[in-house]
Amino acid sequence: MSAARESLLDAACASLARRPWPVVRMVDVAALAGVSRQTLYNEFGSKDGLARSLVRRETDAYLAGFERALTEGGLPAAADWTVTRAGENPLLRAVLTGYRAEGLPAPTLAAVPSTSRVPAQRRADGPLPSPAEVVALIRDRAVGALAPAAATAADRAALAWQCEVALRLALSCLLAPAGERGAAGLVRDVVGVRASSPRSS
Template identity: 75%
Template structure:
């Protein structure tokens, strides 16, 4: 039931924007999504399962945006995407910074036992990434996207360092914002392409 699952996740996210996670009721999420409460429990198993799935979806959406940004503008675009994503989405901000407020669901990062027959739920029940894991995921995606074929090991290591520095600089701008486009400019000043060295 992918359409029902997406509708339920959308309804849960909307509910979260209106009230703390502790006040989000499963019956209300199901009603907003236009499905039965049983359908919600069939998809997610529990409120914790819904929370894990919601966090997983937001992580996946953020990483898809990273891939788009890499193809459109490289590391400066990834930095801007990261700051914009964290400003616009409280769950992305929490995943990137590790700062979970009492208003948010705070699912355990470790895997939880899953008996779900729903593949997407089994994936959500697996381990969720920590902020350090997300940095590593983005760094590795950036290296894969930006490294020319035949790049030496030492140049790959330097590129990986530059990618991590760019992301960590962006994360600092999530905490202490700069003006529009300022994050990309900081990245351009700090991380110089190999061709400029």
């Protein structure tokens, strides 16, 4: 991703933190990033294109962070990271739960026609994942990271169930905090030790 594009996305996030998306102006985002409004339109095409790119970036960053947490501490750590990150970021919370607070961008999840020459924008203009698709994607990545090489189909299916339950427990903690044990404690209690640490290579 180009430095200008990253800077514009950062500026859009900063603008969104200060005011509702419907009143965020493209000219203000460009000024905050220190580039021309034309540069902003060249990168994103429209305000909707910018919104789609924000959602795509938050989704990608979440997936990368989930995998890091999973590698470092298994499903409990990944669950805690999910709650912390989504608790701090309303746009990510909307991506994961489907609940969009008033004032957040709400691009359609279906692909939109794209004439952009910017590869990152063509990707953002493609279909955006629904919450159910994000859960399935995370579950499958977690199984890939945690399953022993010799795991049977039945073992992988059981692990997939554990991974999905862990993630859904984490998401429930966004609505009703888990208390002192946190999401990690709930995952350990419900899912058990088996999925608490990554497989050894």
